Structures are given as structure tokens and as C-alpha cells.
Amino acid sequence: MFLLRRLLQDGCTIAARVSVPVFTLAEKPRRGEGMKAAVIIYPGSNCDRDCKVALERSVGADVSMVWHKETTLPEGLDLIVLPGGFSYGDYLRCGAMAALSPVTRAVVDAAKAGVPVLGICNGFQVLCEAGLLPGALLRNASLKYVCKPVALEVTNNDTPFTRAFSEGEDVVMTVGNGEGNYFAEDAVLDALEQENRIAFRYRQEVNGSQRRIAGIVDPTGRIMGLMPHPDRAFEAELGSADGARVFQSLLAA
Amino acid sequence: MKAIVNVRLKKGVLDPQGRAIAEALRGLGFDEAADARVGKVIEIELDETDPERAAARAKEMAAKLLANPVIESWTVEIAA
Numbered sequence: 001m002f003l004l005r006r007l008l009q010d011g012c013t014i015a016a017r018v019s020v021p022v023f024t025l026a027e028k029p030r031r032g033e034g035m036k037a038a039v040i041i042y043p044g045s046n047c048d049r050d051c052k053v054a055l056e057r058s059v060g061a062d063v064s065m066v067w068h069k070e071t072t073l074p075e076g077l078d079l080i081v082l083p084g085g086f087s088y089g090d091y092l093r094c095g096a097m098a099a100l101s102p103v104t105r106a107v108v109d110a111a112k113a114g115v116p117v118l119g120i121c122n123g124f125q126v127l128c129e130a131g132l133l134p135g136a137l138l139r140n141a142s143l144k145y146v147c148k149p150v151a152l153e154v155t156n157n158d159t160p161f162t163r164a165f166s167e168g169e170d171v172v173m174t175v176g177n178g179e180g181n182y183f184a185e186d187a188v189l190d191a192l193e194q195e196n197r198i199a200f201r202y203r204q205e206v207n208g209s210q211r212r213i214a215g216i217v218d219p220t221g222r223i224m225g226l227m228p229h230p231d232r233a234f235e236a237e238l239g240s241a242d243g244a245r246v247f248q249s250l251l252a253a
Numbered sequence: 254m255k256a257i258v259n260v261r262l263k264k265g266v267l268d269p270q271g272r273a274i275a276e277a278l279r280g281l282g283f284d285e286a287a288d289a290r291v292g293k294v295i296e297i298e299l300d301e302t303d304p305e306r307a308a309a310r311a312k313e314m315a316a317k318l319l320a321n322p323v324i325e326s327w328t329v330e331i332a333a
Contacts, residue, residue: 093321100318129321136323143269182264183324208267 012057026223035061035251037079038108040123042068042087042098047120047231051083054231058244059251060147068101079116079250080107082123084176084229094137094179095125116160116222116250119166124215126227133225134192135184137177141208145178149239150228151203152214156196159221163252164245171242173228175206180227182209182216199224254299256311257330261292261318295319304331 032243037055048065055061063162064074068087073080088097098104104126111117111132119127127133149172154165165171184192189210192198200215207227215226230243262268271289279331296330297314311329320327 092319096318096321128323134323136321138267138324139269141267141269143273163329181267208269 010153014124019183026227035078036064036074036076037061037081038064038066038073038077039081039083040066040068040103040125041070041083042085042101042103044087044089045083045085045122047084047122047229050229050231051081051120054234054243055079055081055247058234058247061247065221066103067251068098068103070112071102073103073106073108073110073182077110077115079118079247080110082107082119082126083231084118084123087122087126090179093125093129095122095127095129098126099131100124110133111223114220114222115203118161118227118246119223119225120231121175121180121227124227125179127223132223133216134188135182135216136242137179137227138181138183138208139179140177140181145176146180146207147174149174150206150214152200153203155198155201156217158196159199159217159224159249160224161217161221161224161246162199163247163249165249169204170187172201172233172240173230173243173246174239175228176226180207180209182213182227184210189213195219200226200228254304256297256299256307256314257332258295258297258311258315258319258327259322260295260315260325260327260332261290261328263324263326266324287299295305307331 039048041230045116052063055063074133128136152171152173153171154162154167157165157167197217198213199217202212202214214228215224217224230246232238233240233243235241270288271291273285274287284301299307308329308331
């Protein structure tokens with residue numbers, strides 16, 4: 001069975017390479033679930049299209065790409081994603097400029113109205129700078145840019161983004177950050193733990209993050225900041241398909 | 254008039270860059286360089302003639318954008 005699946009997948013890949021441009025395949029939505037998502041594009045975002053493809057392939061979402069100068073978002077959204085990258089060249093502090101972008105005001109309003117918001121990597125930094133999540137992301141303790149698959153623990157599977165996981169489960173997603181070192185004061189970290197708001201932790205030390213925090217949620221659970229990239233781990237061909245379940249969790253909600 | 258805003262990481266916030274600099278200094282023979290902290294200086298040209306008003310506005314700028322109070326502290330100087 002596995003071999004057959006493997007063959008079929010390889011067959012698809014080869015066919016895609018030979019006869020159809022790859023982007024056509026990637027852009028072809030497999031709709032049906034009816035999830036409506038928006039991916040925000042800041043100048044310097046570089047994972048916006050990865051997020052679009054990840055959403056289309058993981059949950060068949062209908063994805064709108066929203067430029068940072070927009071002041072409104074599409075109606076009826078089920079999810080807003082702030083993608084990874086280097087918004088505004090990481091000027092001043094990572095995410096500081098994006099937090100003041102016109103579209104971010106619309107994101108904050110939508111978040112307050114209950115629309116789930118997922119900030120991945122640079123998006124996590126933006127959510128912290130915008131005050132939607134506590135803490136900040138500092139330069140990695142090693143001073144090195146870290147880019148590799150990492151093992152994570154699902155610390156809390158009772159959030160809209162983690163329902164498709166089991167608690168304590170080991171999963172793998174890819175990190176790619178120079179400033180992923182989560183920092184908050186001890187009182188804030190204690191509160192995060194007591195309120196069960198740490199969604200994912202690194203199994204091993206990765207970037208110096210306090211209490212090995214990889215992802216946290218706000219008190220409602222509907223806003224998540226996640227340093228590793230589910231959008232780089234949504235199909236077995238990428239090394240792990242675990243990231244897809246972050247998006248699939250929203251369907252289970 | 255000019256506002257000079259000095260932003261530095263708060264005490265207790267790890268500064269790996271500063272630590273690397275201290276290490277490099279010791280490597281150059283500055284054995285007394287026990288530690289280093291890296292900050293940034295932001296100079297803002299202001300259309301303003303009243304130093305008190307300038308200082309008040311610059312402090313507001315620091316709190317709203319130039320520094321992140323979660324990790325950074327800041328001081329403001331006003332120069333002619």
C-alpha cells in the first residue's frame with residue numbers, strides 16, 4: 001500500500017514536471033471544505049505563497065492574498081495568516097513596522113471580533129509587536145540563523161490550532177529564524193504555563209527560547225504565534241506532514 | 254532641534270551579540286572586557302524650538318515605536 005502510494009505520488013510529481021508548470025499544480029485549489037482564509041503580504045514577507053499552497057492543499061481553503069496597504073479584509077474569514085519572512089527588512093525590530101501597517105489594524109479588529117489569527121515566524125514577531133500576544137522574540141542565543149526540521153511537543157491540544165493533535169505528541173516542523181528566541185518576564189511565562197497557553201515546545205534547545213517555547217496562544221486561544229513553519233511541513237515530500245494538522249485543526253473546531 | 258534616543262536591552266535580557274563582542278575584545282587582548290551590551294541610537298530632527306516639548310514628544314515616540322518596553326529601556330536627550 002505504501003509503495004503504491006509512493007509510486008502514485010512520484011508519478012504525480014513527474015507528470016507535473018513534464019507536462020504542467022509546477023505553479024499551476026500548486027495553485028489549483030482542492031476546495032470542498034469551504035474554509036476562507038486570508039494571507040497578509042507585507043513588503044519582505046517571503047512565505048506568503050507557501051502559506052497559500054499549504055492552506056489549499058491541507059484544507060482546500062479559498063485563500064485571498066491581502067497586501068499590507070489594504071485597510072479592510074475580505075468578509076467572512078475563517079482564518080488570517082501572517083506569514084514568515086522579513087517584513088520591512090526587519091528594520092528597527094522584527095515585526096515592529098508591520099505591526100503599524102494599515103492592514104494590521106484590520107487584522108487586530110478582526111481578531112477582536114473572533115477571527116482566528118495565525119502568525120508564523122515573522123508573523124509571530126508581528127503579533128507580539130502588535131500587542132496581540134505577550135513577550136518578544138530576540139536574537140537567537142547562538143547568534144546563528146537556524147534552519148532545520150525540529151522536534152516539537154504538542155503541549156496543549158485544546159486550542160483551535162492544535163485539536164487535530166494529541167496532547168504530548170511528538171511532531172516535526174521546520175524552523176528558519178535568526179530571531180526566534182522567545183522572551184518574556186518570569187511572571188508572564190508563569191501565567192502562560194498556568195493558563196495552558198503554550199501550544200508547542202521545542203523538544204531540544206533550538207534558539208534559546210525561554211522554557212523552550214515554540215508557540216503560544218492568546219487567552220481566547222484564537223490567536224497563535226508559532227516560530228516553526230507548518231507551511232514548510234504540510235506534505236510528506238517536505239519531510240513532514242505534521243504542519244497540515246495545524247490548519248486541519250481549524251476544521252475540527 | 255534634535256532628539257537623541259538611546260535604546261538598550263533591559264537588564265536580564267540576554268544579549269548574545271554583546272557577549273560575542275566581549276569575547277572578541279578579550280581575543281584582542283582586552284582582558285578586562287568582562288561583558289558588553291549592544292544598544293542603538295536614533296537621532297530625530299525635530300521641527301520644534303521648545304526643549305521641554307521636544308523631550309515630551311520624543312519620549313512618546315520611544316514608548317510607541319522606537320523601543321519595545323518588553324525587552325528594552327530608553328533615555329532621551331535633546332540637543333540644539
